Amino acid sequence: MKDLTRRQFGAGGAATAAAALASASMPRFASAQTHAESRQFPQGFLWGCATAAYQIEGGAAEDGRGPSIWDTFSHTPGMVTNGDTGDVADDSYHLYKEDIRLLKNLGVATYRLSISWSRIFPNGTGQPNPKGLDYYSRVVDELLANNITPYLTLFHWDLPEALKGGWQSRDTSKAFAEYAAYVTKHLSGRVHHWMTTNEFSCFTDLGYKDGTNAPGLKLAPAQVNQVRHNGILAHGLAVQAIRANTPSGTQVGLAENASTFVPVIETPEHIEAARKATRDENAPFLTAVMEGKYLAKYLALEGANAPKVAPGDMEAIGSKLDFVGLNVYTADYVKADGSPSGYAILPRPASYPHMAATWINVAPECVYWGIRNVTDLWHPPALYITENGCASDDVPNAAGQIDDTDRLMYLRNHIGNLHRAAAEGYPIKGYFLWSLLDNFEWIAGYTKRFGIHYVDFKTQKRTPKLSAEWYRNVIARNAVE
Numbered sequence: 407m408k409d410l411t412r413r414q415f416g417a418g419g420a421a422t423a424a425a426a427l428a429s430a431s432m433p434r435f436a437s438a439q440t441h442a443e444s445r446q447f448p449q450g451f452l453w454g455c456a457t458a459a460y461q462i463e464g465g466a467a468e469d470g471r472g473p474s475i476w477d478t479f480s481h482t483p484g485m486v487t488n489g490d491t492g493d494v495a496d497d498s499y500h501l502y503k504e505d506i507r508l509l510k511n512l513g514v515a516t517y518r519l520s521i522s523w524s525r526i527f528p529n530g531t532g533q534p535n536p537k538g539l540d541y542y543s544r545v546v547d548e549l550l551a552n553n554i555t556p557y558l559t560l561f562h563w564d565l566p567e568a569l570k571g572g573w574q575s576r577d578t579s580k581a582f583a584e585y586a587a588y589v590t591k592h593l594s595g596r597v598h599h600w601m602t603t604n605e606f607s608c609f610t611d612l613g614y615k616d617g618t619n620a621p622g623l624k625l626a627p628a629q630v631n632q633v634r635h636n637g638i639l640a641h642g643l644a645v646q647a648i649r650a651n652t653p654s655g656t657q658v659g660l661a662e663n664a665s666t667f668v669p670v671i672e673t674p675e676h677i678e679a680a681r682k683a684t685r686d687e688n689a690p691f692l693t694a695v696m697e698g699k700y701l702a703k704y705l706a707l708e709g710a711n712a713p714k715v716a717p718g719d720m721e722a723i724g725s726k727l728d729f730v731g732l733n734v735y736t737a738d739y740v741k742a743d744g745s746p747s748g749y750a751i752l753p754r755p756a757s758y759p760h761m762a763a764t765w766i767n768v769a770p771e772c773v774y775w776g777i778r779n780v781t782d783l784w785h786p787p788a789l790y791i792t793e794n795g796c797a798s799d800d801v802p803n804a805a806g807q808i809d810d811t812d813r814l815m816y817l818r819n820h821i822g823n824l825h826r827a828a829a830e831g832y833p834i835k836g837y838f839l840w841s842l843l844d845n846f847e848w849i850a851g852y853t854k855r856f857g858i859h860y861v862d863f864k865t866q867k868r869t870p871k872l873s874a875e876w877y878r879n880v881i882a883r884n885a886v887e
């Protein structure tokens with residue numbers, strides 16, 4: 407792979423070697439300049455931003471939208487910080503044109519957004535609500551008029567409340583496929599890139615095992631495994647439904663926060679350990695999707711609690727994908743050890759640095775290794791980083807500017823690792839920064855700001871942060887310093 411790249415980019419190996427030589431005899435800035443030139447992304451690399459319906463839209467009861475489990479959950483006292491809800495959020499339901507102007511100003515080629523299932527089917531299934539589809543149709547038109555390619559996620563956690571049993575029922579997986587068929591059939595003339603689900607573990611484990619996310623249940627292991635199965639089944643059935651209802655050439659994938667592992671040292675044994683950890687630790691989710699089966703190890707471990715699988719399920723789940731989207735924010739370091747699994751996940755020292763959302767332990771290599779582990783294991787035809795970013799404690803200064811230097815540091819290092827993956831020839835096609843706007847950050851409500859645009863939630867005023875200016879510059883040069 408490395409050789410390919412060097413040829414592809416021309417600059418890589420030779421330039422690095424030249425820089426190393428030069429640095430011995432020449433002033434520092436000369437080699438630095440050479441290095442900057444070598445961090446150019448391939449032509450046509452897609453820069454974008456990502457958001458999700460419930461986090462930005464508001465308009466919760468408008469134009470016939472039915473309630474989702476997140477409406478119910480956020481309105482349940484004690485579930486979300488400060489009792490915040492997505493009732494209004496960024497009011498993007500009304501301000502979408504303004505938000506698309508922000509995208510235009512950044513110069514992005516693409517925008518990843520999600521569709522609210524209960525706008526389209528207020529009861530989850532049955533009669534569609536034409537006004538719901540109209541809204542997304544207008545958003546898509548506005549994006550296309552601005553030369554921005556829409557990437558649409560069909561499910562980003564806002565499950566219609568009306569679906570009995572939620573993800574405990576496989577009827578929900580079937581309803582999802584019907585919804586996917588309906589939406590893609592109507593928009594496929596204008597939208598060519600679809601993601602089925604966003605982050606299996608979040609809408610299954612967090613909602614039905616830990617109970618921290620909607621619908622807030624703490625089920626027993628056997629039920630949890632069934633919920634997980636119904637989640638990946640929904641994805642698989644939706645892939646089949648989309649393929650059956652859209653023209654050939656339509657690109658179908660998913661957005662998955664696979665657990666990401668970085669080898670402590672880049673030696674063959676630790677690299678192998680990181681690959682093994684990726685396969686084993688993602689067994690109920692991405693591994694099952696990419697391999698069309700559950701690992702024997704996982705089934706043995708779960709024993710009587712293993713998911714019940716109906717005929718045809720695994721074929722659907724293993725449907726070939728056009729791309730894999732990775733949501734990567736952090737990673738764990740692993741090393742090879744003599745254990746049966748062949749790897750050990752290292753505990754983090756108490757001093758390990760993190761961002762304002764404290765679960766984001768800073769590990770910029772997560773972007774490179776996320777892409778590399780998944781490619782080396784399963785060779786998807788294409789990958790995207792469908793989310794990457796961080797929360798900062800953004801405070802406007804006296805002039806109203808937000809100098810989010812910590813976010814800049816985070817992005818620069820992660821995009822640097824993205825460059826490494828592209829330069830080595832991995833089939834990484836694009837990057838979606840999370841997020842365009844500060845928004846409803848689920849159980850953290852409005853207390854964690856992930857946007858590169860600051861949102862004053864009282865006035866809905868959007869202000870570009872320093873990171874927005876920085877990202878615009880990256881996009882314009884198609885390069886990172």
Ligand code: GBH
Binds near residue numbers: 612848
């Ligand atoms: C993604 O989830 C989501 O796709 C997106 O909607 C979200 O806004 C974005 O990331 C930023 O969070 O606080 O220790 O209990 C990331 C997965 C799952 C990570 C919940 C944080 C809580 C950890 N998230 N998890 S903790």
